[in-house]
Amino acid sequence: MESVGLIPVLAVSAVLFVTGIAGVLTRKNALIVFMSVELMLNAVNLSFVAFARQFGTVDGMIYAVFVMAVAAAEAAVGLALVILLFRNRMTVKLDDLDIMKG
Amino acid sequence: MFEAVFFYLFSLFAIVSGVGVVTMRNPIASALSLVICFFFLAADYALLGAHFVAVIQILVYAGAIMVLFIFVIMLLNLRHGDHLTFNDIGPRGVVGMATAGLFAIGLFTALGQLPETLPAPVGAEYGTIAMIGRALFEGPYLLPFETVSALLTVAVVGAVVLAKKEI
Numbered sequence: 001m002e003s004v005g006l007i008p009v010l011a012v013s014a015v016l017f018v019t020g021i022a023g024v025l026t027r028k029n030a031l032i033v034f035m036s037v038e039l040m041l042n043a044v045n046l047s048f049v050a051f052a053r054q055f056g057t058v059d060g061m062i063y064a065v066f067v068m069a070v071a072a073a074e075a076a077v078g079l080a081l082v083i084l085l086f087r088n089r090m091t092v093k094l095d096d097l098d099i100m101k102g
Numbered sequence: 103m104f105e106a107v108f109f110y111l112f113s114l115f116a117i118v119s120g121v122g123v124v125t126m127r128n129p130i131a132s133a134l135s136l137v138i139c140f141f142f143l144a145a146d147y148a149l150l151g152a153h154f155v156a157v158i159q160i161l162v163y164a165g166a167i168m169v170l171f172i173f174v175i176m177l178l179n180l181r182h183g184d185h186l187t188f189n190d191i192g193p194r195g196v197v198g199m200a201t202a203g204l205f206a207i208g209l210f211t212a213l214g215q216l217p218e219t220l221p222a223p224v225g226a227e228y229g230t231i232a233m234i235g236r237a238l239f240e241g242p243y244l245l246p247f248e249t250v251s252a253l254l255t256v257a258v259v260g261a262v263v264l265a266k267k268e269i
Contacts (some may be wrong), residue, residue: 004109005219005220016117017207019117025198025199032129039124080264089226
């Protein structure tokens, strides 16, 4: 994509990443926090693919595929934790989970 | 020319649906918004020449991972999310938005210092399964690839151990 270049793609990636950060820091529902983390991972993937295109190498795409594999593993374990949490506490609101508070 | 128009269009939709993920009240609406965001990101990947990554994005992310998310949301029957209204966003929300804003300033400052360079020319083979497969199985990424398979096995076993009532 010669007509766009690297910097607009990185700007889109940055906007998506910041949106994900805002979601992680402001939402209280554990599932939506999880989805915001997935959004951040995707923003980073977009950067990887953009840099791969910029340098004409395959490495960035390989890293994007690895990030997707790690995201799949994270989603499986994380959603199992959410189910366990809901079964024991009947809530997924993160504000109610202050058992570790000193 | 058309590539640029399509890129900005797809990116705009991706950003709008990404903001939707964070602002929607209903978790299901959030999850569907995230699926839409993933589809438009896949379109961006295809425009960037990463065809294999675009297909995997739709198969693995929009297909497998988001089905898992929606399945869990429906299983838990979370009809009432945390009602995010801008009246009761609270000090925590303000601090969160301020942190995100600071991060955005940092990112865009760094972005402004990048030199504008033209992308390297690539052949017709760029981004195909053949190119990625050779790098994964013949190149330096063979060991990381096998490690990822072990990671996925550990994750599946861990998820079953966590979510099962009695083993």
